[in-house]
Amino acid sequence: MKKWLTKWRLFYLFALMTLVLAGCGEPFLSTLRPAGEVADMQYDIIMLSTIMMVVVIAVVTVIFIYVVVRFRRRKNEENKIPEQVEGNHKLEIIWTVIPILLLLVLAVPVVSSTFQLADVDIMDDENRKPEEALVVNVRANLYWWEFEYPDHKIVTSQDLVVPTDEKVYFNLISSDVKHSFWIPAIGGKMDTNTDNVNKLWLEFDSERADDAGEYFYGKCADLCGPSHALMDFKVKALPREEFDQWVGEMTSYEQIAEGDLAKQGEQLFEEKGCIGCHAVSPLDERPEQARTAPNLATFGERSRIAGIMPHNEENIRAWLEDPESYKPGNKMTNTYPELNDQELDALTEYLKGLKIED
Template sequence: MKKWLTKWRLLSLFALMTLVLAGCGEPFLSALQPAGEVAQMQYDLMMLSIIVMLVVIAVVAVIFIYVVIKFRRRKGEEDKIPEQVEGNHKLEIIWTVIPILLLLVLAVPLVSATFKLGNVNVMDKENRKPEDALVINVRAHLYWWEFEYPDYGVITSQDLYVPTKEKVYFNLLGADVKHAFWIPAVGGKLDTNTDNTNRFWLKFDQEKPSDGSEYFYGKCAELCGPSHALMDFKVKALPRAEFDQWIDKMKNTQAVAATDKAKQGEQLFQEKSCIGCHAVNPVDERPEAARTAPNLATFGERAKIAGILDNDEENIRKWLKDPEAIKPGNKMTNTYPKLNDEELDALTEYLQGLKVEK
């Protein structure tokens, strides 16, 4: 009796934990509210699989209950043996054909979707024009993201800008360790490896997620280090005309310090060798290997600082004062100089002025 009670308590505990953990997470990181063609296709495949599995479970459960009731032991019939059906050709054909049909129901749309989602041939065309296909090179670093628009010569970090209602093609590469590029509401994840480039496409059917968030959230979906959970990026989807305007502004923007304090911050940015790692011009002509830190050209208008903190003066100061406390294991920690309050104020004002939208 005691053993039974112990097992029942453990079962109840695990059931309660399952219920509680099922409620964890954030709505903007859900893949159950698709906002693009790829996400919708993957959602439909997932629902089809669930429906097939539920039907199988229901049928098996009904047969099980029927057999338990019909062939239960009754008084006076203890020695009665039910009719045996081994070797019944009809039954064997039925329970062989039905699984094959179920596999076909799952396999046909799955294989079709796999080939459709894997079709990136347009990226290989010679003399491809930007209007033929928008290609974005994604480089994943510890613990930040770089987005390069090779057809336009524009580079940004942490905030990804894309046009709506058209396919956007991605080249994915890891700069240090394996990461994974994932925008839950728009499509499934794909690894960013260090030794090869993965390619795929997404389509953004709307400007904002269905949950009312201001922008789409992206995550690293491959365990990569102590700040893996903090390796976020934001996606701003714009109508094509607005996206083109954004590209034009990026191509023609130069960092200008507007106030005396900002000019002091700009000088500190140079003296402290921040410029050695961080570019402040979205048209970054340095080779790929030299881009070891996020491009700060749009820092003042980013949605978040370090991908996770609200972009305001207080949080900028926190980040500048002790980046290790915000993102453990980040590459800036070991080379970052200590700053006094006056220097923090000056750098904060300078960084807040780095904007494309004036």
């Protein structure tokens, strides 16, 4: 008896925790706050299927309660057998047709949306102009993201910049294990594989982008290793004019270390072999196989360090000192040299200055 009571206590405890935790999180990480055309379609299907399930459960519950009350065993009627409906053709037709109709109601918008979301033919059009359809090559790595704009020869990491109110097309691939590309408020959630390229398009609504704040948040949605939960990226959605301005600034980017400490850091960056993995220019012409670490161009302007830590001098230094403690299993740990305090200060100063010059 005590064991039984203990189990039920645990059940109630976990039920209460589930209810409380359901209210945790942020709006920009919720699929229930859509901010784009794809997210709207997915949200509508979620709501439609949820309403259908609730209605079915409610109807079945009412029938169940009616049967329990109406046909309960009564005194002096222990041997009475209710009227049997087995073989009733009318009832069998009803409970066969109703599920079929429900499936059709759900199948029509699902199939329609599937074909609409799969329309990425413009990506393969050789006559396509960059202003007609922006294509971004997304490459997932343990545990960071790379974004390549092939029409503009720009490569960035961790921060994805896109125009609003137009379709943006993505080629998705992984350089190591299976990951999954997902921007909860925008849609997507598609696997990135090592042996094939998946394609999708997304649209970022300008009005709802303003409501989301400075960034949308993207995540890896497929368990990929010990730091899977830390594999985040940021999405900055800009009006087309501002996006074009950003492209112009990136293509004319010129990194200049200012100050003696920053110049010392730049020298250390080369001497310690950091430059062998990390590029510091967005115009990275190396093949993707050679891009084994995040591109650090405009690192000084990012909102997060390693995608997860608030961007400030203290966290930059902490990451340089011991990256393994912040992202276990990252590839930087095994190849990273030991640095003394002076070297840490110099590299921190250098990285802070990696930004677009006005």
